[in-house]
Amino acid sequence: MRLPKVTRFLATVATAALAALGAVTVDAAPAAAAVRNVCYNTSQAGPFASYAVQAASIWNNATNNINMAQCGSNLMIYYTYGGGSYAQRTSLGNGRVVIDYYQAQQYSPLRIMTHEIGHILGLPDNYNGNCAILMSGGSAGTSCTNPYPSSTEAARVDSLFGFAARSEVTSQVFTGSWPAPVAAGAQR
Template sequence: MHVRTLTGGLAAVLVMSFPLLDGRAVAAPSADSAVPVVAARVLTYDASGAAEFKSAVDRGAAIWNESVDSVELRPAASGQRANIRVVADNGWPRAVPGSLGNGTVYIGRQAVDQGYYTIRIAAHELGHMLGLPDRKPGPCSSLMSGASAGTACTNPYPNAAEQAEVEENFEGARTGALM
């Protein structure tokens, strides 16, 4: 699990906040010790059309938020245009990306009816929105192996390689160079 932390920068702020007992201020740390704090790129999603799969979509987004630091998936506010639209239909699950972080996810009931795990489906399809391709055939340990892992596979978590690829895809968001 990744945790967004403020290590050296937070320590410096705390030290700077407390004067010494005799009232003198504490010296600022050198520029070499400062840790830049960079926010994740926020992508919004609208799961209002996901019907009975809305909670699976919310959990799939939470899994990605737990797994990577460079991007964060948040539900869109009422009236806000979302980067990712999620809808339920009777076909096979699929994603139709427009560009990195933008597009439509379909949570198809056909796969659910065949016994595939809804949270894995949601996390897998959101993975496409984060720039990941299918990796079929593949083991259950690979989220992007999708249906090729079989109906017994309930792993909704991206593996280390998938996490690293998403981090790389959104690296520009952390430097301000993306979008």
């Protein structure tokens, strides 16, 4: 799904306004929880750029402490052919997401995108097969297209981006996620 140009333009204006507000909040009220920008870059995302925009919108709607916008390159979005999708988090809110083109034809590309961004936002995998849990990833099967984090997952991100708990993952490097399908007969 692609947003009409006018809608996208308005979204960009709104995003810029939010970014400005966020900066003001940080300067004016350092003691309060401030919205932190997570700037993502879709220049290398190819056919998945629009999914990144949708996923960012989902995360923005689900959380209070982050604002994802195309304002820089904290988070680079790439795609590749085969090998599985994954996220590499270099620090909280920073890193890269790589979407496997073939996998995205099998699983919901929006769910994959939102899931991988979830890793960048500090969440670990939770392969419990529950489609209502975003970080259950591919364990919920190809029929699961839910791209929304649960309220618990969203609250965890807010907590991580809040001032108190931020140090938990800021220095933690993460690599992993949504493995490629294994050969028939094998179990993962």
